[in-house]
Amino acid sequence: MSESEHRRQATAYWTVGPGVGGLRVEELPAPDQGQALVRALYSGISRGTELLVHKAGVPDRVAEVMRAPHQVGDFPLPVKFGYLSVGVVEEGPEGWAGRIVFCLHPHQDRYVVPVESLTIVPAEVPARRAVLTGxxxxxxxxxxxxxxxxxxxxxxxxxxxxxxxxxxxxxxxxxxxxxxxxxxxxxxxxxxxxxxxxxxxxxxxxxxxxxxxxxxxxxxxxxxxxxxxxxxxxxxxxxxxxxxxxxxxxxxxxxxxxxxxxSQVSVVARARRHRRSNADRLALAVSLLRDPVFDTFLSGASGFADLPGVMEQLADGRLDALCHLIEYPPPAEQPDEQPAQEGE
Missing domain, CATH: 3.40.50.720 (NAD(P)-binding Rossmann-like Domain)
Structure with a gap:
């Protein structure tokens, strides 16, 4: 399979049943004008919210309001959910290629999003630490x-x-x-x-x-x-x-x-809503991560292929973590074809 053909596919984590998740292979569109193709380096598990979604605990009354920015599927299930992703731009408008970026995107090895959805990570902020931006x-x-x-x-x-x-x-x-x-x-x-x-x-x-x-x-x-x-x-x-x-x-x-x-993060707090945008707030958040004290919250890491099992361990208490990192393999380690896995 050629590189261009390979990049038409992505693998993403889906919650497919109460307490059950799996990896799915899906089609990946080519980036359009104003969009970027991002290859994930790390994502983080936001334990409280993601476990609530994992257990199908989102109330029907607020299911639409509580959608994540790039969520696919509807609550309760099946749903592709998550919002702590850091990657490198592989394709995009002029000046974007090679940038390390944060995105409020689910756990997925490659994704295409508008560049307005990306927050540039400062050079002084390690990519691992940048998952804490959200x-x-x-x-x-x-x-x-x-x-x-x-x-x-x-x-x-x-x-x-x-x-x-x-x-x-x-x-x-x-x-x-x-x-x-x-x-x-x-x-x-x-x-x-x-x-x-x-x-x-x-x-x-x-x-x-x-x-x-x-x-x-x-x-x-x-x-x-x-x-x-x-x-x-x-x-x-x-x-x-x-x-x-x-x-x-x-x-x-x-x-x-x-x-x-x-206090709910989907909208900017009332005291700043007329003078700050969501993008302004994200830019401020990632800038604050220059402080190495935030490494304290990165309490373990697993490979992307192990994510379904990690979610189960977090849900049943076998794994105690503040922010558990998910590490994505570099392109050379990614297979040309990925078999269907649980939840497809």
């Missing part, structure tokens, strides 16, 4: 929502990938106090690496001006209500999918006039 973007949006002020007392509840990245960015603010709160004692290692004070939920300091909730758990959100000071605000970053959440709203929430506000 996570940093989520954290930036939450900070724009909350608007931390000098001298604030802030808690981040939930030391997973989003909560950890958010805490890393908050260390740049002149705060009076910042705590990363998690029920897992092992997360203290992450907090130490970020140089952030760690606390178990029962030990966390109350009277916070802002509490960011990232644990996607009912006990976590309940503890946020207790940690927030009078007239304070809780910024909710968790997505619960079809799970229902019960809270004691007759206690701290009502008595101390608390606010709970959602």
């Amino acid at each position: 996570i940093v973007e989520t954290a930036v949006n939450a900070l724009w929502e909350a608007g931390p002020r000098i001298g604030d007392r802030i808690a981040v509840v939930g030391a997973g990938l989003v909560g950890g990245v958010l805490a890393a960015l908050l260390t740049r603010f002149p705060l009076e106090r910042l705590q990363l709160v998690d029920a897992g004692p092992r997360r203290k290692e992450l907090a130490d690496a970020l140089r952030v004070d760690f606390a178990l939920p029962d030990e966390a300091l109350a009277d916070c001006d802002i509490v960011f909730h990232c644990s996607a758990s009912e006990p976590g959100l309940e503890r946020c209500l207790q940690l927030c000071g009078t007239d304070g605000e809780i910024i909710e970053l968790s997505w619960y999918g079809t799970r229902r959440v019960s809270l004691p709203l007759g206690e701290d929430f009502h008595a101390r006039r608390l606010s709970v506000r959602a």
